[in-house]
Amino acid sequence: MLDLVLLPDDRLHQTSMTVEIIDGTIVDLAQHMIQTMIDAKGIGLAGVQVGKLLRIFVVQVGDSEPQAFINPEITGTSEETGDYEEGCLSIPGVYADVVRPLALQISYWNLQGKHIIQEADGLLARVIQHENDHLNGKLFYEYLKPGGQKRLLKLYEKRMQT
Numbered sequence: 001m002l003d004l005v006l007l008p009d010d011r012l013h014q015t016s017m018t019v020e021i022i023d024g025t026i027v028d029l030a031q032h033m034i035q036t037m038i039d040a041k042g043i044g045l046a047g048v049q050v051g052k053l054l055r056i057f058v059v060q061v062g063d064s065e066p067q068a069f070i071n072p073e074i075t076g077t078s079e080e081t082g083d084y085e086e087g088c089l090s091i092p093g094v095y096a097d098v099v100r101p102l103a104l105q106i107s108y109w110n111l112q113g114k115h116i117i118q119e120a121d122g123l124l125a126r127v128i129q130h131e132n133d134h135l136n137g138k139l140f141y142e143y144l145k146p147g148g149q150k151r152l153l154k155l156y157e158k159r160m161q162t
């Protein structure tokens with residue numbers, strides 16, 4: 001299992017770099033990320049969360065096979081939005097409702113180097129948006145109002161001290 005990068009590590013606020021070539025190193029990284037995600041009982045994990053500032057994330061929702069997204073780009077979102085409780089392996093122990101579009105279209109490359117355009121909705125669309133935000137240095141609590149952000153960070157601080 002790879003070490004998880006936890007808040008307040010500054011790397012979580014940084015923008016990740018494009019993957020230039022999908023080679024054995026990237027495949028290896030993705031496989032380790034998938035194992036780490038499963039071990040940590042998460043449903044998504046971005047490169048930055050294991051200290052690799054690369055535009056890659058992995059997702060596993062329900063019974064489906066784990067999936068890696070390389071150089072992803074959300075190319076469309078539904079107008080319809082909804083809220084759902086989110087957490088993050090980099091901010092363990094705190095959760096908050098976040099409003100996001102319910103469906104999306106995403107363009108990315110898979111581990112075989114194939115370009116794919118995929119539609120997603122439900123929990124998968126939720127996780128994809130959360131993970132894609134990580135590549136841009138954005139964390140889920142940043143969607144909350146200032147008061148809510150403050151409360152969540154305070155609670156997190158408290159949890160990290162015990």
Ligand SMILES: [Zn+2]
Binds near residue numbers: 088089130134
């Ligand atoms: Zn996260």
